[in-house]
Amino acid sequence: MRNERKFYIDGQWVDPLKPNDLEVINPATEKPIGVIAMGTAADIDRAVAAAKRAFATYSQTSVEERLALLEKLLEIYKRRYEEMARTITAELGAPITMSTEQQADVGVGHLQGFIDALKRLKTREVLPNGDVVRREPIGVCGLITPWNWPINQIVLKVVPALATGSTCVLKPSEFTPLNAILYAEMVHEAGFPAGTFNLVNGDGLECGAALSRHRYVDMMSFTGSTRAGIAVSKDAAETVKRVTLELGGKSPNVVFADSDLEEGVADGVAQCFNNSGQSCDAPTRMLVERSAYDKALEIAERAGRQAEVGNPEEEGTHIGPLVSHIQFGRVQALIEAGVAEGARLLVGGPGKPEGFETGYFAKPTIFADVNNDMRIAREEVFGPVLSIIPFDTEEQAIAIANDTAYGLAAYVQTGDPDRADRVASRLRAGMVHINGAPHRYGSPFGGYKQSGNGREGGIFGLEDFLEIKTVHHPARM
Template structure:
């Protein structure tokens, strides 16, 4: 059993002021695998205080010094990939093969992308009007990360703080503390000065709120639900700090009749189920041209019925459980809601897959004949649940796709490149993926509407951690 009874503050693991224990459970079997102590505002005050002090020195480091530290961070992180994969698989149920290849390894990719961005970014430049533009680190950053892609989100927030010369306090999800604690050890081994990085475990109500309201935190970066993101924004308003948010999604996937249906429709369903549907940008709303609607339903049903669900400790390309009982209950309620709303259950349904009665396993589920006003088409379910909606024309498909409170990502399947460009330009989403060609590390990630504010990744991700100073030309 792993006991996380200390916080990483000022370069050392220290006893928290608070003493509220919180059990860490394995979602595959419900067994308690450890215990973490949840902090309170006093722990936040301690972490922010040392981060503020460290900023005085770290903010003055050169770009070359910060690049060297990031290179060291990447090397240490790479050497501990297996530990990271095991931690993520245990705490949130990612199958171990996927945890190794994506959940853990993406941390290396993000570090590399930020190193490239920092090298490319100019710290000072002369504007066309003769003034000098200077980019400076913003100050102490409060970072709140989720459980579903724990290291991806930690890297997307902590690494740009390191790159720009800012200092930070990280509050990871209390449900995924194992990977965060290991990351703190990696930062320590990489040689960052005390106070540059600080880790406080806690929940949103106590630690998250204390961070958002703290007058010495200059910016908050939050990834999670739209509801919680609104709360962070409100709490941060009184101190007029910068807030960046990466929130929910209900991403449309437009499948046109001229697409390679056998390949693209099947891959689209598998993508929805990936990470057990627990990705904010999952393509959970499939819009299908009516002339090929029946064929796509056949393909989708076959994929769902052959999608393996199994123990995350086993290697393979199966999907694992949902991350905890709370999420399991929510997904079950949403599946029942879809049935009650009159959608046609094409595959899956309520209950657990046969032979997997222990743990938070769910059946990969597909609803057909969905209309865009149904709750299952409008609300983020965060499970392996796909809704399929027919359309007749390109204009109707775009209208349905954009008729959402969210705008994080969109997907498009077509054999017509002119259409691909035209439709992609019309979709109100931060990222558009065409025919399965994913965007690359270092590109900005974030959404329109209630999917958030700001962007993470690459040069655009650095900018959220920087202030701009303009200096006039010097005349004597």
């Protein structure tokens, strides 16, 4: 059992002002692996005060000084890489192969992307009319991160804040706090000045709301559910601070008959099940052209039956458990709703896989003959559940794809490059993947509609943490 009851505030590990312990549970074993303290609004006050003091001097540092700190952080992260992967496996349940190749890798890729972007960033430019535009750090940033891709979201928020000369207070998810504590150790070792980065554990109702409402917090960056993002926005509105949100998704995967069905459908199933389906941009609605529908169902069923659930501590391509008993219950309720509403079950279904009575394991599940009005087609399941929907024409496919409150990602499978561009241009989503193309480090990540606002990663991620100042010089100065 790890004792992680301290918070990182003003460059030191300090005790909470009020004892309130929470056990960190391994979702594969349902046993505690550590204990953290849950903070209060008073702890948030301490952290914000430290960040505010630090901003006065840190905001005046040069790009070169900050680049040196980021390079040092990258060096430290690479040295402790395996420790990060093991930590995420223990608290999230991501299989160790996936943690090593994906979950931990983002800590390197995104950080390098920000370093490259900072080298290109223009902090001062002269407009054609002679006025000068300056890009300056926004101030104290409140950062709230989720449990599903924990270090991914921490890096996408902490690094651009520090890279631009802002300071920050991080509140990670209480379900996966240990990787955040490890990252705090790395930031400390890298030598960032005291108060520039602060960490307080806690829940959204207490600590998250205290950050969002705080009068000395200049910006909130939140990743999580749309419901919670709305709450953050309302709390932040009182002080008119900037809010960036990366929220839910119900991403369509449009499969045309002229695509490579074997590769595209199987890859779509694998991407939906990756991370146990706990990804906001997962392609959870597979829209298949009617003439290829039966063949696609055969491929999907075969791929679904080949998907295995396994022990996260073991190497392999299997999937692990869901993060918590709460998440397990939500996923089971939606699987049961799919059955009740008449969707045809191809693979999986309610309950736990055989042999996995302990742990929050769900069966990889595929529904066929889904219509876009069903709950499983409209609500974010956030588990290994795929809904397959037929369509007849390109126009109908676009209409179904866009018929969602979300707009984070979309996927298109076609052998026609013109169709790929045409359809991509009409999909209301922040990111469109053509024929399995991956998201690359340095590219903007974010969505339309109720999937949020703002973008993370690379130069676009830095810009969200910058204010624009126009300096008007007299004509002859």
